[in-house]
Amino acid sequence: MKANNNTGRIPEPELQVPTLAILQLTRFGDLIQTVQAVEDLKKSHPEYRVILIARTQFAKPLEFLLKRVFTKIYYLDTKKIFEHAEVQGLKSSFDNINSFLGEMSQESIDVLINLSFSKSSAYLASLIKSQHKIGTYFDYSNKMCINDKWSQIVYSTVMRGALNPYSVVDLFKNIIGIRSNEAKKYTSIRFTFKYDYHSSVRFSRAQSLESREMGRSYLPCFER
Amino acid sequence: MDMLKQDLNREINRIKEQLDKAAPLNEEDMKVILLSMLLEEDSHESK
Numbered sequence: 001m002k003a004n005n006n007t008g009r010i011p012e013p014e015l016q017v018p019t020l021a022i023l024q025l026t027r028f029g030d031l032i033q034t035v036q037a038v039e040d041l042k043k044s045h046p047e048y049r050v051i052l053i054a055r056t057q058f059a060k061p062l063e064f065l066l067k068r069v070f071t072k073i074y075y076l077d078t079k080k081i082f083e084h085a086e087v088q089g090l091k092s093s094f095d096n097i098n099s100f101l102g103e104m105s106q107e108s109i110d111v112l113i114n115l116s117f118s119k120s121s122a123y124l125a126s127l128i129k130s131q132h133k134i135g136t137y138f139d140y141s142n143k144m145c146i147n148d149k150w151s152q153i154v155y156s157t158v159m160r161g162a163l164n165p166y167s168v169v170d171l172f173k174n175i176i177g178i179r180s181n182e183a184k185k186y187t188s189i190r191f192t193f194k195y196d197y198h199s200s201v202r203f204s205r206a207q208s209l210e211s212r213e214m215g216r217s218y219l220p221c222f223e224r
Numbered sequence: 225m226d227m228l229k230q231d232l233n234r235e236i237n238r239i240k241e242q243l244d245k246a247a248p249l250n251e252e253d254m255k256v257i258l259l260s261m262l263l264e265e266d267s268h269e270s271k
Contacts, residue, residue: 076262078262078263078265078266079266081259081262082262082263082266085228086226086228087226087227088227089227089228089230089231090227090228090231090232090256091231093228093259094259097255097258097259101255118261120258120261120265123254123261126254127251127254127255127258138254140248140249140250141243141246141248142243142249
């Protein structure tokens with residue numbers, strides 16, 4: 001019997017490009033700080049598909065900046081969502097939010113990262129389908145869930161007072177799972193996602209091309 | 225009062241009663257809560 005391919009070699013499985021969705025519903029400053037954090041992520045992992053979910057009124061004026069780091073931007077347009085709702089009632093807004101969520105459901109999101117820390121963003125995070133969720137979201141008993149330690153720190157300390165000694169960009173980077181020194185060192189990394197409830201995304205079993213060349217495999221960079 | 229606010233108030237009261245009985249929410253309930261919060265945030269934005 002003849003082999004199906006000419007070489008007779010088993011084809012290597014295609015690596016799926018992972019999609020990270022950043023949920024940032026807050027204002028201009030937070031969006032700019034989010035861009036700074038994601039820029040670092042893109043330096044170390046240019047292959048990632050990073051999408052943004054943001055409110056139209058804040059994201060549209062910054063589109064020129066956001067497009068530099070995000071593959072796609074989903075605009076939550078509340079003006080449109082509540083258009084005619086004063087006379088048509090809840091149904092029209094319900095249809096509009098369903099249409100937005102329907103568009104989002106076309107995405108195959110590996111990790112949804114909520115960097116907003118507002119209640120509305122936590123409810124939206126609950127409604128967006130994703131394999132893993134970082135940051136705040138609500139469960140079906142209406143309890144807020146925060147499973148990663150960096151979001152827990154931000155929620156329990158930074159959000160509770162005006163005296164925050166930490167850079168918000170650094171906090172965002174930690175939530176996303178970036179280590180700045182590793183961002184420079186490893187340029188090409190294969191990985192599988194593994195989620196741990198006590199930390200953010202773990203880029204475990206990461207194997208850099210550099211380390212393979214040196215004969216070391218499965219370098220645990222990005223592990224916390 | 226506009227229709228949206230009337231509808232939202234009615235739905236939010238229903239959800240509160242549901243939670244008081246320790247009944248779980250569903251996605252439709254979460255969408256109602258989300259819309260209510262977005263509307264509230266928008267009203268603060270416009271002030």
